[in-house]
Amino acid sequence: DQQVKQNSPSLSVQEGRISILNCDYTNSMFDYFLWYKKYPAEGPTFLISISSIKDKNEDGRFTVFLNKSAKHLSLHIVPSQPGDSAVYFCAASRRFMNNNDMRFGAGTRLTVKP
């Protein structure tokens, strides 16, 4: 049972434009959401996160939006750069449970064209 879903396996955008990556989750007990970025032959690296008490978190070119009623979150990258080309994983956890349990989506491969 996949509790975190990324329905777009790939996304291609032009340099300078906005990239929007989407993620849906099914478990309403999740209270913390994260995005990880993965380059080939490397492990995923933490990018940005958001707590369920917020609906937006911004860090430079990266913004994550959370819609709890729709159980949906999105990552916006503005402006997109070729170095952003990577696989992006959405993840969700039940932080209040303090049990270190985190679930991942299948990933979206972003390609930013020069």
Added chain:
Amino acid sequence: DTEVTQTPKHLVMGMTNKKSLKCEQHMGHRAMYWYKQKAKKPPELMFVYSYEKLSINESVPSRFSPECPNSSLLNLHLHALQPEDSALYLCASSQVGEVEKLFFGSGTQLSVL
């Protein structure tokens, strides 16, 4: 040092072999994790250790045996694996209860023949 080091990077083994995957971190993290990732699938949680004690076992078959000998090391012992166990095995670490900052290793790509 914010690295999680996994060895080996690649491993090919037969179904009768016994092998071990190793993971090491020196960030003082007391939670360590094993994830399994197959191609085009999400990383799947296998085991979590908190303070060197197994806290989560996601119903993983007994042919996978984790071990946390100290706060810096995490092993995954493999025995009698099946070809379907071929995958990328990722180790991660964090402060206990702070899953928002998981640090991942680059993984071990395992092939079972």
